[in-house]
Amino acid sequence: MAERLKSLGFKKAVSISPSTAKSDVKLESAVDGKIIQNSLGEFVLKETLYPMNHQHGVVTFHYDFHTETINRTAKITPESPSLERLLFIDTETSGLSGGTGTFAFLVGYGRFSSEGFLLTQLMIRDPGEEPAMLLHLINQINDKDIFVSFNGKSFDIPLLQNRLVLNRLPVKLREFQHIDMLHISRKLWKYSLESCSLKTIESAILKFNRNSEDVPGWMIPDIYFAFLRTGDPSGLKEVVYHNAQDILSLAALFIHVSKLLAGTLSPSCVPVDDLIAISRIYWDLGSYEVSQKILKSILPRTKTAEQRVMINASLGRFFKKMGHSNEAIQYWQEAAENGDAAACIELAMYYEHSIKDYSTALHWCEKGLQASKNGDKNPASSRFLISTQKRMTRLQFKRSNHV
Structure with a gap:
């Protein structure tokens, strides 16, 4: 690590000289970019065109995918905008906290076009070039x-948005429609991945690994300040690579998730946990029949008790919503027997209100309490415990007064 830091321009504090000589290598040359000038000054621009057969891990860039469901999930209108309207964006900044003094020294964005995926990266050689870069961006x-x-x-x-305001460039970026893939990734993989970081998703989902040119994100602010001090752009070459891979991974993830949600990938190639998550997304969108069909199709493929519990509980919820209580209790019974507290309470409510079998209802309340105490993932909160105990008290009263 010490050698890596040294190669990027870092020095021990005692060795830093205020009059460090500037490098003869220019940033625009080092990153294969060019200088752009406008009414507010200059900055560096780099463009890279990736053909529509570009391979990023397991994802091939092309136009043959549907975006309606991912757009519905992100509440985008209309639900089928042209791909050219999508702007894949990522910044590299002078700090990781995003406070008032933090600024973006590199803004990367990509668009799909008829020729491929065009990646544009805007860079500033010093903070004074920020207004020119931002003006170009908003144009x-x-x-x-x-x-x-x-x-x-x-x-x-x-x-x-904050930097635009400070530079008196009145464009309201927060009012633009926005698909944040972190939020959608959490819906899909929060239970199956150790984290939903882009790095984890790259490795586990996209099957993509960066090469040795990459640099850890936490080092990037210091690399930029080393460049400001020395003028040596060698470290920034790796930052430019890092930013490019972030945006390519973002586009690849968008394509992959669009296909997942549209159901155009072969179901046998999609993990059961992913399909369970997709069924939840369709449920949240109000597409209950689609959600139910997905769950029924994967029930024979389940490998763990936890998967079977989640599917059976969800199918019980579906049939209850459709008014088919007899079918619902079959699935709830399966889930409850495997320790699902919520399914136990659904059965208790069914036997209390529909069958008037208070003893059986009490039995399922007791099983629900036990399941919640065993630490399953169903609601074992104090509210759940209190409401179940109240239900049991009511059932005991009803049973003692039932003739």
């Missing part, structure tokens, strides 16, 4: 564009 976008990011709703777009 390349319009209010019909849809941002696609990874945590951009919380970080990149608020940061850019």
Whole structure:
């Protein structure tokens, strides 16, 4: 690590000289970019065109995928905008916290076009070039564009909006429609992956591994300040690579998730946990029949008791909503027998209100309490415990007064 830091321009504090000589190598040359000038100054621009057969891990870039469901999930209107309207965006910044003094020294964005995926990266050689870079950025976008990011709703777009305000460039980026792939990734993989970081998703889902040119994100602010001090752009070459891979992974993830949600991938190639998560997404969208069909199709493929519990409990919920109680209790019974507390309470309610069998209802309440105490993933909160105990008290009263 010490050698890596040294190669990127870092020095021990005692060895730093205020008059460090500037490098003869220019940033625009080092990154194969060019200088752009506008009314507010200069900055560096780099463009890279990736053909539509570009391979990023297991994902091939092309136009043959449907985006309706992913757009519905992100509440995008209309639900089928042209791919050219999508702006895949990521920033590299002077700090990781996103505070008032933090600025983006590199803004990368990509678009699909008839020729392929065009990646554009805007860089500033010093903070004074920020206004020119931001002016160019806002001239390349319009209010019909849809941002696609990874945590951009919380970080990149608020940061850019703040810098636009400070530079008196009145464009309201927060009003643009936005698909944040972090939020959708959590819906899909929060139970099956150790984390939903882009790095984890790259490795586990996209099957993509970066090469030795990459640099850890936590090092990037210091690399930029080392460049400001020395003028040596060698470290920034790796930052430019890092940013490019972030955006390519973002586009690949968008394609992959679009196919997952559209059901165009072979079901046998999609893990059961992913299909369970997809069924939840369709349920949340109000597509109950689609959700139910997915769950029924994967029930024979389950490998764990936990998967069977989740599927049976969800199918019970579906048939209850459709008014088919007899079918619902079959699935709830399966889930309850495997320790699902919520399914136990559904059975208790059924036997209390529909069958008037208070003893059986009490039995399922007791099983529900036991399941919640065993630490399963169903609601074992104090509210759940209190409501179940109240239900049991009521059932005991009803049973003692039942003739």
